[in-house]
Amino acid sequence: MTAPPSWPPSGQDAASRWRTEGAGGGYGFAAYRNLLTAAPMGGSISPSEISLRFQSGPLHVAVEPTSLPLDQFVETVRKRLRRGGFSCGPASQAPVAGFPDGRVQVVTKKKRRGSQAGEPQLQFYALAGPYAVMLTVAQARAGLAQAFGPIQLYPGVPPAITPIVQLPVPDPAAVEERLILGRADVRLTALAAAGQVTGSAEEYAMTSLATMLSHSPTLKVGDRQPDAFLGGWPCLRHTFVHTGASLRDPVRSEFWWAGVAAGRGMQIFALGTKSIIDLEQARQMANLVGIRASG
Numbered sequence: 097m098t099a100p101p102s103w104p105p106s107g108q109d110a111a112s113r114w115r116t117e118g119a120g121g122g123y124g125f126a127a128y129r130n131l132l133t134a135a136p137m138g139g140s141i142s143p144s145e146i147s148l149r150f151q152s153g154p155l156h157v158a159v160e161p162t163s164l165p166l167d168q169f170v171e172t173v174r175k176r177l178r179r180g181g182f183s184c185g186p187a188s189q190a191p192v193a194g195f196p197d198g199r200v201q202v203v204t205k206k207k208r209r210g211s212q213a214g215e216p217q218l219q220f221y222a223l224a225g226p227y228a229v230m231l232t233v234a235q236a237r238a239g240l241a242q243a244f245g246p247i248q249l250y251p252g253v254p255p256a257i258t259p260i261v262q263l264p265v266p267d268p269a270a271v272e273e274r275l276i277l278g279r280a281d282v283r284l285t286a287l288a289a290a291g292q293v294t295g296s297a298e299e300y301a302m303t304s305l306a307t308m309l310s311h312s313p314t315l316k317v318g319d320r321q322p323d324a325f326l327g328g329w330p331c332l333r334h335t336f337v338h339t340g341a342s343l344r345d346p347v348r349s350e351f352w353w354a355g356v357a358a359g360r361g362m363q364i365f366a367l368g369t370k371s372i373i374d375l376e377q378a379r380q381m382a383n384l385v386g387i388r389a390s391g
Contacts, residue, residue, distance in 0.1 A: 128152070128268040131288045131358065132275040133388040135255040141277060141384050143226070143257045149274040151290075152265040154237055155244060158230040159261050166223050170199050173221070173230070181206050182214075187221075193231055194246025195222035202235060224249040227259060256388065277381060283369050284381040286326075289361035297355035301332040304354050304363060323353060325364055327386045331355025335375075351378035358387055 134146055147160035162169050167187075174184045185202035192198030199221045205214025216235040221228060227249055233241045250260040258275065265271055270290050277284040293300055309315060318335030325331045336350040350367040364385060366378035 125264050126266070126268050128263045128265045128271050129388070130258070130261045130273055130275075131360065131387055132273055132286050133252060133256040133258045133386055134275060134277060134384050135386065136257060137380075137384060141257070145278050146258055147276045147278070148258065148261055149276065150261070150263060151272040152263065152267075152270065154233055155240060156232040157247065157261075157263060158232075159227050159249065159259065160230075161226055162223070162228040163226065164228075166197070166199060166221065166228075169223070169228050170201070170221050173219075174201070177203055181208065190220065192220040192222040193229065193241075193244050194248075195224070195229070198222040203232075222247075253389070256386075258388075260388070275385060277384065279369075279381075281369060281371075282373055282377060282381055283367050284385070285365045285367075286385045287363040287365075289363070291361070292359050293356045293361045294359075295356070297330050298332060300356050300361045301354035304361065305334065325353040325355065325382060325385075326357050326362060329355055329357035329362070329387075331362075349373050351375060351382070353382060 128150075130148060130150070132148075134141060136142070144161050147158065149159075150157040164172065170187050174187070177184055183204050183206055187199045187201040190198050190200040192200070201219055202216050203219045204216045207213035217232050218235050218238055218241055220231040220241060223229070224247075229247055229249070231241055231244065231247075245264065247264075248262040250262070252258050252260055263271070269292055272290040273288040275286040305317070309317070316337035318337065321333045323331050323333040331353045332355065334352045334354075336352060337348075348368045348370070349372045350365060351373075352366075353364040355362055364382050366373070366381050368377075
């Protein structure tokens with residue numbers, strides 16, 4: 097059993113709105129709790145370096161640590177978005193997924209040479225204890241955001257330092273989940289793909305690799321080795337080399353693990369953000385990630 101939350105969960109009124117909309121729009125209500133978790137090894141990672149991402153259909157949810165008041169956090173995100181080529185409308189007060197005191201703004205990818213402007217997105221923000229919750233949906237589907245909730249956060253069960261995030265979704269098996277560990281020299285992304293997988297770890301890994309190569313034909317793929325990840329599940333490991341678009345770009349290495357765990361397709365990417373990293377550095381990061389015990 098999970099201990100009672102030490103941070104106030106969001107209100108319950110939004111749950112009824114989600115169920116009401118579901119009756120007419122084809123959505124249901126089921127609780128999804130994150131599969132991926134992280135635990136420190138010798139103080140090698142802290143909660144401030146971890147974030148979680150979820151996608152359920154057109155809805156995107158992000159959870160990341162913050163010590164800032166809500167308005168300051170929103171302003172920090174706005175600056176980050178502008179650097180990334182987005183325009184941001186004014187932020188205003190709005191309830192968010194059961195949190196009554198949230199903020200919302202319209203975010204749009206700016207038009208650039210060779211590309212069209214992006215579709216306007218609504219981005220909602222709220223605070224839950226030491227975490228910020230961000231909900232993003234296309235502005236044209238604002239009704240989904242208004243009906244979605246409540247999102248609830250619970251402290252992780254030690255030694256895990258990731259929170260337990262509970263989302264109301266139509267189909268838990270259709271949720272894509274990412275856990276991101278960020279450091280100055282290494283960025284790790286663990287992915288739990290949407291959908292159940294019945295094939296072998298090797299079949300899933302080879303299919304996933306073929307998909308990646310179809311989108312990145314210049315990716316240099318190194319050796320393939322059998323390995324284990326996420327606490328002992330069998331997988332395949334590959335080495336990638338990123339050479340960059342020009343000779344001035346740094347050469348970076350990436351290690352990739354892929355397999356099947358708990359009936360889901362799982363992948364871990366450990367990327368040297370500035371230069372080459374070795375397998376030992378990548379494995380130390382990968383070993384921080386596991387699958388959360390149910391309950």
